[in-house]
Amino acid sequence: MNELAPAVRPERAALIQKWAERHGIDAAQRLAQAEHLADAVAEAITPENTTDTYTKSWRVWERFCEEQEFPLLEGSRGALVAYVAWMLREGQQDGTGYAPATAKTHLAATTVGLRQRGVSVSKDATAEARAAVEGLTVKLLKAGERRGRGKAVAADVDGLHLIVRACPPTLTGLRDKALILTGFNFASRASEPAGLLAGDVTLHPRGMVVSVLTGKTRYSVREAKIPYAQDPEVCPVRAWTAYREQLVAEHGQRWADPSKPAFVGINRWGQVTGGMVPDSVTRAIKRISVRAQVPIVWTGHSLRSGLATEGRKKGKDAVSISRQGGWAPNSREMLGYMQAADEWDDNAAAGLT
CATH class of the missing domain: 1.10.443.10 (Intergrase catalytic core)
Structure with missing residues (x-):
């Protein structure tokens, strides 16, 4: 497949191979070019602050995987639930836990990052991880622990x-x-x-x-x-x-x-x-x-x-x-x-x- 897409990710190369088998090499080349265009458009319309969030969240995921000795490119149900539990317990650089809202943001951005890298992350797995954040948040509140700044006071x-x-x-x-x-x-x-x-x-x-x-x-x-x-x-x-x-x-x-x-x-x-x-x-x-x-x-x-x-x-x-x-x-x-x-x-x- 090098003649079709010399520098594509493995999962994209596999997709192009399927297109070539189904539609022929010429059509596969055009579809591959359309995919590259879609990538460029997505990058161009993504706000800078969103890109920054993805980058920061991926670093959090890297720290989690390194500390817990998890494979970096794995988005299983257990890995994501363990990830949010770790974030709420000790995920920050100083060893304290993140606020629940921040943990949710990192989870969502990390899921995007995994999928961008070709990892299959099911909706059920992310839903269970989000539910874990909600449940653990309730436990924190019952224990009298409130994290984060809360909602900004409204100007009047x-x-x-x-x-x-x-x-x-x-x-x-x-x-x-x-x-x-x-x-x-x-x-x-x-x-x-x-x-x-x-x-x-x-x-x-x-x-x-x-x-x-x-x-x-x-x-x-x-x-x-x-x-x-x-x-x-x-x-x-x-x-x-x-x-x-x-x-x-x-x-x-x-x-x-x-x-x-x-x-x-x-x-x-x-x-x-x-x-x-x-x-x-x-x-x-x-x-x-x-x-x-x-x-x-x-x-x-x-x-x-x-x-x-x-x-x-x-x-x-x-x-x-x-x-x-x-x-x-x-x-x-x-x-x-x-x-x-x-x-x-x-x-x-x-x-x-």
Whole structure:
């Protein structure tokens, strides 16, 4: 089969051999080329953070196999169940166990990694491993052990007011205000403000439009319409305009170029250091919330969860919330945020006494 696919993996070579026997060599060559194209397309459309997760999870699997003396390329039911048990018990580099959510992520990514390497991993085996995570998580909870950070606290309107009032009248303060108010109103992930260019934000008579082009899914690539707020103090459109005008006034007209970053990094001396990256957005959100003394410190995901939670409190339906935040319709994540609001506002015990 070298004449058909000189550098393919053994499992791909075997498949090409079957095609050649069934359809002839010419057809097998065309089908092989189509497989290579499919591989290239899959690689091109896979987000970088997903690729990073696959790489990190495979390293965890390698450590597990080395420590437990398991073959690396084996995805049996027993191996996967032993893997999740090991992760929850001692899987981290320091010998402590992973949080259940992290163990689930590593399991899913490892399964992908095994299949990419030609290992047959049955759905029943992965299902049993996931069930093992669930069961062991219950045991951890009963033992009083909670792992992980839990869900990010949702940003709320009261917190927005505290943050706005705590922002100093400097370029950094104006940037912080615009970052928080804008991010809240389109339910941003930390990666989304970092990926915005100035030209991705356009003013409109009724507000502004944020073109999110760096989303992880076809739903999160969107044009979010953000209207003027009734309360000028927390208006994202006014905050964005003031920040951009000050940036140009202090650092020159070149920062008005549509190809420049929408949100810039600013050091302690007021110098612009370039565009923000996801980690700097996350750190900024935490720092800003600490400065404002919000009751519970916000994280990089607080703005995203905040829109869904506050939108639900105001009676917004799932369709409008999912469209604004770039969730898939009936997304479990989004519905979870909405449920957090409903548990208090639509509570069976509310108003009984």
